[in-house]
Amino acid sequence: MEKSEIKEKLLEIVEEEMPDVEADKVDMGASFTDEYGVDSVSLIKVIVDAEKTFDVKFDDKELALNKYHSFEDVADIIEEKLK
Amino acid sequence: MANKAVLPVKYPAITSWQWHATLFSILGDDENAKRWIYSNYIQLRCYNIDEYTTGEEILLCDMMPGSSAMKECPYLIFSLITKPQIEAYCGDVVDFIVKTIDLGGYVYGAFDEARMLCDVKVDYKFSHELFIYGYNMDEEVFYVGDFTFKDKYSYTTVSFDKVKKGFEALTATEDHVFNTDYKGTRGLYVIQKNTENRYYELDKDLIKRTINEYLEGFDTKDHFRMMRNRFDDTVFGVNVYDAILERIDKQLHEEEPDFDIRALHIAYDHKVLMLDRLKYLMANEVIPFDQAMLDEYAGVVEDMLAARNLLVRISVTGEIEAGTRIAEHVNTARAKDVAILKKVADLL
Numbered sequence: 001m002e003k004s005e006i007k008e009k010l011l012e013i014v015e016e017e018m019p020d021v022e023a024d025k026v027d028m029g030a031s032f033t034d035e036y037g038v039d040s041v042s043l044i045k046v047i048v049d050a051e052k053t054f055d056v057k058f059d060d061k062e063l064a065l066n067k068y069h070s071f072e073d074v075a076d077i078i079e080e081k082l083k
Numbered sequence: 084m085a086n087k088a089v090l091p092v093k094y095p096a097i098t099s100w101q102w103h104a105t106l107f108s109i110l111g112d113d114e115n116a117k118r119w120i121y122s123n124y125i126q127l128r129c130y131n132i133d134e135y136t137t138g139e140e141i142l143l144c145d146m147m148p149g150s151s152a153m154k155e156c157p158y159l160i161f162s163l164i165t166k167p168q169i170e171a172y173c174g175d176v177v178d179f180i181v182k183t184i185d186l187g188g189y190v191y192g193a194f195d196e197a198r199m200l201c202d203v204k205v206d207y208k209f210s211h212e213l214f215i216y217g218y219n220m221d222e223e224v225f226y227v228g229d230f231t232f233k234d235k236y237s238y239t240t241v242s243f244d245k246v247k248k249g250f251e252a253l254t255a256t257e258d259h260v261f262n263t264d265y266k267g268t269r270g271l272y273v274i275q276k277n278t279e280n281r282y283y284e285l286d287k288d289l290i291k292r293t294i295n296e297y298l299e300g301f302d303t304k305d306h307f308r309m310m311r312n313r314f315d316d317t318v319f320g321v322n323v324y325d326a327i328l329e330r331i332d333k334q335l336h337e338e339e340p341d342f343d344i345r346a347l348h349i350a351y352d353h354k355v356l357m358l359d360r361l362k363y364l365m366a367n368e369v370i371p372f373d374q375a376m377l378d379e380y381a382g383v384v385e386d387m388l389a390a391r392n393l394l395v396r397i398s399v400t401g402e403i404e405a406g407t408r409i410a411e412h413v414n415t416a417r418a419k420d421v422a423i424l425k426k427v428a429d430l431l
Binding site for chain 2 (some may be wrong): 001039040041042044045047048061063064
């Protein structure tokens with residue numbers, strides 16, 4: 001899967017789990033805690049949906065908010081898991 | 084009276100309970116206060132208690148000192164002001180809070196936060212502690228720290244009107260901050276920083292003794308006799324790990340599973356603070372610098388965070404069977420925690 005498709009699908013998930021975030025206005029590289037209010041619970045909800053969408057598995061330590069700075073980082077780890 | 088005044092706060096290193104989040108918001112960055120903070124908050128304890136909001140039994144886990152920490156900390160001046168005093172001095176709670184902030188005082192107490200969350204009248208009350216550290220007269224809002232308004236501890240604003248309604252809605256018996264210790268009292272705490280002088284030296288002996296008590300699961304009530312010790316069924320130190328796992332197993336296997344993460348979260352915060360303590364002790368040459376030890380303890384923090392996040396994940400997915408992995412993470416953390424702290428106690 002192309003990285004652009006991963007990002008697009010990831011943002012669909014983000015919009016579903018975090019209705020206040022408008023997918024088409026998201027800066028993928030921005031701090032997602034500062035700019036979009038991502039917290040531990042919302043990140044875990046996004047990851048659980050991403051596991052289903054991309055058929056990948058995150059281990060328990062990869063659920064930690066401090067592992068990521070931005071949605072770009074989440075897309076990167078999904079891309080890595082799809083290889 | 085200024086149009087806007089905001090007292091300094093720093094997002095707290097630990098957020099488990101409002102009393103800790105408040106103390107660390109005010110003092111977390113103060114070099115004098117660090118000597119007291121790192122000498123304390125070493126022992127863990129837990130006990131069963133009926134939650135005041137639901138009446139259901141929960142496992143209340145906390146560090147020592149717990150909810151009385153702000154009274155005991157030498158770097159805070161903690162004053163109880165009763166509702167009749169507030170009304171006599173100012174007539175109005177909003178005016179009282181604004182004047183208190185103008186005088187450099189933070190405000191802390193129980194408010195009916197159901198009145199703050201809903202724009203319409205609701206027929207239930209939710210008494211919760213609110214920490215107020217600023218105001219804006221133009222926007223008619225207070226700056227507050229709390230867990231209620233977002234999914235995590237956060238700094239946000241609440242209107243004057245909602246704070247007034249939230250304060251006035253609670254009776255003395257509904258004020259859970261005061262009704263246990265000062266029955267029949269309704270009021271607020273005013274908190275002032277007392278950090279200009281050094282009132283407390285880092286207590287190396289206390290740290291060593293309390294780490295050993297933590298490792299042995301020693302009943303520390305005897306050691307902290309000056310604190311209120313109302314609970315007989317208290318579990319201490321590393322035995323708290325077992326109590327938490329037992330409770331999580333029970334709550335996950337109830338007919339309607341419960342996903343209360345608070346006990347795991349305080350155990351995680353305990354490790355976060357312990358890692359900060361180790362760094363502080365090394366930076367101040369109380370124990371020798373040891374990067375390998377810091378890296379190893381960072382692993383303890385990571386394991387406890389994985390356990391907490393896994394419980395959050397289970398609450399989202401309903402995969403109850405994944406609960407066995409919580410025990411694996413917690414037991415891994417416990418083994419490393421014990422091994423490292425034994426070394427630290429020997430070095431002190």
